[in-house]
Amino acid sequence: MPPKSDLPQGTLDLLILKVVALDPIHGYAIAQRLQQVSRDVVQVPQGSLYPALHRLENRGLLAADWKATETGREAKFYRLTRKGRSQLEAETKSWQRLTESVALVLRMSEGGAE
């Protein structure tokens, strides 16, 4: 099992937005999905998942409805609002820019070390 990493500050919001963007989904499923997709590397502390969801909801990036799950129980399903979608695009872009430039710097210093 690969070592687990802590999430950099602010990335949890981005990941949540990305997961929710696919289709309406409840909190538990978001946690499961994050874990699966990241191949267990990203361990979302469940304690911080819900405050983050509520924060995003209060900022109007997410909206929520109570719907029945396949097992028949009522759950709170989150979906992306239009504002959330543009926020996701903007953050995705800035994240890519950041990682690319970090990667660039890292490659350069490898070259320098040789």
Add this chain to the structure above:
Amino acid sequence: MNWWNRLLRGRRMDEQLDKELRFHLDQQIADLIGRGVAPDEARRQAQLAFGGPTQVAEDCREARGTRWLLDMVQDLRFGLRSLLNKPGFAIASVATLALGIGANITVFSIVYGVVFRPLPYPHPHEIVQLIESSPSGSDEKDVTYKELQFLKQQGSPLEFLAGYTVVGSNLSVSNRTERVKVVPVSVDYFHVLGIKPLLGRDFLPEEDQGNGAHVLILSYERWQRQAGADPGIIGRTITLDAEPYTVIGVMPPHLEATIDPILPGDTDVWTPLALVGRTVGEGENIAVLGRLRPGISFAQARAKMTEITPEFRKVFPLGLVPSTTLTIQSYQSMLSNDVRTILLVLFGAVGFVLLIACANVANLLFGRAITRAREFAVRAALGASRTRLIRQQLTESVLLSILAALFALLLARIGMQSLGALSSSDLPRVSDIRLDGWAFAFTLAVAVVTGILFGLVPAFRATSGGVYEKLSEATARVSGGRQHGRFRAALAVSEVALCLILLTGAALMIETFRHVLNTDSGFNPSHVLSMQVWLAGPRYDSTSSASRYYDRVLERIQTVPGVQSTSVIAAGLPLQRGGNSGVAFNGKNIQQSFETRMILPGYFQTMVIPVLLGRSFSAADNEHSPAVVVISQTGARLLFPSKTPIGSRLNVFGSEREIVGVVGDVKSYLDQPSQPMVYIPLAQAPYEALKLFSSFFPTTIVMRTSAEPMALSHSIEQQVQEVDPSVGIGHIRTMDQVRSAAVAMRQFNMTLLSVFAALALVLAAIGIYGVIAYGVNQRRHEFGVRLALGAKPGNILRLVLRQGIFLVGLGILFGATGSLGLTRLLQSYLFGVAPSDPIALAGTTLVLAAVATLACSIPARRASKLDPMAALRDE
């Protein structure tokens, strides 16, 4: 959902949150069971992974952004409940703070109204007054009519420049004559102030030329009173000083602009300045106001005005003292020029009182915080953060101070009513003093700041240290420890220090007041009645007609039973501002101008002013007899240092007069040296001089009575009315009242400072008592052990007293240092006593030490009478 919805639907949101989190846990457990985990183990694992559900729910609630408000409401409810639990503590704190804050609101209202409230004109900061500044300071510059004309042509940095002066006139309506305050103004006066008339128009340039037109503008208040608010007044004729004037306008209400010490109160009538240009305007009697041109800064205007100085000096060589320059100052600051420093000193003093009150309440809170240490420890153990605990305590203390502020507003209302009676006409802008929005804002700010000030340290201290220590400490009922003791000691020391500074300031003011009161004014004020009379109109257009009138009035007054002697003085009464004129001797002008009075025979006798040499005036000194003059002792010393002045000749009002007598000095100001003075018989005064002086200064009938003087005022007034009802009667006062009025401002300052100092003394005594009593309570166990081991009650008494006296001594040390520095601010208000007067400082130190020791001795005696068994069993 927006913030408001989140705030209002908190409960529903909580339910949904609970449901959501439960769903998560159940789902996780179901998954784990599905993977073959035993149900109990599954529940355990799921909970482990999730963390504390309460904490998560708390974090989610935090995310709503409504938390702080809900917390505050909770804190307020809790605070109110805990205050109600301890009503004694609540009442003591609220009462202490209410006194402190109430005194502050009162003084704030005065300081704000007199010094800082913007004048009620558009862009008031653009209004400036002409001043002359010299290396030794600056003062209002009054000019002659000609100088004003010159400035008007030069006044480039000013958009408008206007002169004004203040005179009294008789306004007659039907059969009644009233003395009113008339302000003759240049045509631009209202443009300077930026005020338009409510009705009619203001002055036209042609009305302020030559001898001036007979037109006038009424004040709103005068219009209401005299004309019954009739708008048809415009264009009608009103009789002013027995001459007809056309009313051209009415000004809006509350337009008090000029503060005049002789004629206090609001302006009644404005007339063109040109009317008095040739009389009043001959002397430097015109004050100059201007409005800055838009786009020109105050500094630029100032510089330009200074540039005019050489030209001004060239044209008017006598108009300006060599070392001074013309410049400008904001009109607002000029209005409060004389009282600003003392008001700010009073404001500082009352701030000290509040600090002492805060220290007392901090001390009380401290005691409470320690008894509540267990409560805080338990709450901390249950997960309350330190910030949260501190915030809750601060909410409580701010709640206390806001409650106090509400009572303080009540106290301030009462305070301002009693001050209204105290304040004298010397206080400018009295009508601008009121409890208003600014006072409320100030109160709120003071309440919040003081709440935080006295609550912060106890709150920090009560929540410092580990939870475990706190819990065990609280259980063991051990004292707050050395640190707490030090903080309390510091509170006591600063209270003593602040109190000493206030006491010393008050002592200096009291001492000053005593010196002023004991100053010999040069006459005997008891049993003397004074009555101002104002002659005007064609009936009194010569000296002989005026003096015939006075003779007739005096004859009538003589017949009133109880009147022993009576006379008349024109151009000012003793202890009031009066007229000056240049006097020449041996054909040369004397450098110093002389106070000049015109009197009727019997004046010196009535006022009991000693005739030191020669004789006083008699009825034989009239317009047909040789001109004579009597000079005061100071005048005689100035002119004739080595020989007798009797028989020498002095030029007064342009004619040679023989000196026939020397009389004792009479003071115009109690706290200033006597000025040289000349008296001439009123019957021999040139009419122009009599008229000029009478427009500024009252002519007063004085009467020495055998009975209480005020009791005769009515019958005397009747006699005067009967001689000529067109003559205006002004103030009727005993000379004792005149003397009191002369020291009213001093009395006001002294009383306020003394009240604050007394308040500070009481509060500081309570504070010291509180600190020592608390210390004794903490050391009950120790004292019990000492007594059980054989210590005598006297030893315990000394032990406690020594601690108290040490604190008081330290406070006195700091206080004495502080007062040596701060009392210097009072310098210019002191008379007959130095700011560092050792007797004042020593006396107040003694008083304070005695009171403080008394405050310490109560708990000390209690400690010495402890029953050792009871004290030990208490543990």
